[in-house]
Amino acid sequence: MFSGDVRDNNIGKEVAYLEYEAHTSLASKMIKEILEEAIAKWNLNLAIAQHRSGRVNVGESAVVVITASKHRKEAYQANRHIIDRIKHEVPIWKCEVFADGTKQWGNNCNCSAITGKPDQHIYETAATEK
Amino acid sequence: MKVTVYAVLKDYFEPSFDIKENFSSVEDLKRRLEEIKPSAAPVLNACRFAVNDEFVNLDFKIKEDDNISILPPASGG
Numbered sequence: 001m002f003s004g005d006v007r008d009n010n011i012g013k014e015v016a017y018l019e020y021e022a023h024t025s026l027a028s029k030m031i032k033e034i035l036e037e038a039i040a041k042w043n044l045n046l047a048i049a050q051h052r053s054g055r056v057n058v059g060e061s062a063v064v065v066i067t068a069s070k071h072r073k074e075a076y077q078a079n080r081h082i083i084d085r086i087k088h089e090v091p092i093w094k095c096e097v098f099a100d101g102t103k104q105w106g107n108n109c110n111c112s113a114i115t116g117k118p119d120q121h122i123y124e125t126a127a128t129e130k
Numbered sequence: 131m132k133v134t135v136y137a138v139l140k141d142y143f144e145p146s147f148d149i150k151e152n153f154s155s156v157e158d159l160k161r162r163l164e165e166i167k168p169s170a171a172p173v174l175n176a177c178r179f180a181v182n183d184e185f186v187n188l189d190f191k192i193k194e195d196d197n198i199s200i201l202p203p204a205s206g207g
Contacts, residue, residue, distance in 0.1 A: 004207050020206065021137055023199055026183050051206055063207055083207060091178075091199075092206030093137035105138035106205030 002079050004063040006056050014099035018062065020053045023091040027051070030090045034082055042078040044069045049082055051092055062094075131192060133159070135200045139177070142170035156181075157188040159198065176203050 006018050035047040046068035056062045065082045069075040086092070094106035131153075134146045143163070153159040156179045164171045179186050180199040192198065 022206075023136060023180070023201060026180055026199070026201075029183065087207035088204055090204055090206055091136065091180075091201045092204060093202065094205045094207075095137070105141075105202070 001067075002065045002083055003061045004083070005061050006058050008058045010096055013096075015058060016097045016099045017058060018056045019095040019097060019103075020051070020056060020062065021093045021095070022051070022053045024053070027090050027092055031086060034085050034090075038067070038078045038082050042067075042069060042074040044074065044078055047078065047082065049086060051086060051090070053092070131159075131194055131196050131198055133163075133198045133200065137202045137205070138173060139170065139200055139202055142167045142173065152194065153192055155188065156186055156190045156192060156198070159192065160188065163200075173202060174200070177201055 006015070008015055031049050031051070035049060038044060039047050044067055046066065048066040049064065051063040052061075063083070063086065065079050065086070067075040067079040067082070069078070095103055096106065097103045132146065132148055133143075135143050136145075143166075149159070149162075151162065153162065160174055160179075164174060178201045179188070179190070180201060181190060181192060181196050183199075
């Protein structure tokens, strides 16, 4: 199971909480399709994903993805695929509310502000990409 | 037609509004919104459009009673 927990900071600013908004009907439909595709592709026994909307506090889980398979490789690969597609394709938006009262709607993800590359996340160094 | 906008677009438009004008395509509607709010143009250029819960291209022909959703780039997770 993957759980996306809310961090207490982002790009050097203290985060008070997150506020998620979704196009609920379209998001539900897309997540269902993503899960069905993953089950077929990796021959999973189970795939479940749930994303929260509304206020999510620091330390709480914003999204979980559960995948079950006969071997761990398929479960991990499928899980990564599912969360990446949820983050990048499904109409759900994050608004960060900072401790100083300011707020900022999330971009696709904020990593590009640091890495300088739209497709590279801060947790993916050159070493882990190989 | 009813237009619903999400996330950062709510800083530029009402969350949901009716437009009485007739537009031949999604692109026409987008162009009109850019006229109404020029500062929203960079955001609108990055958006996807959905009509009645299906994604559509800019050349999609919209009808008077369609519900149009304008969706900024996703940022869930």
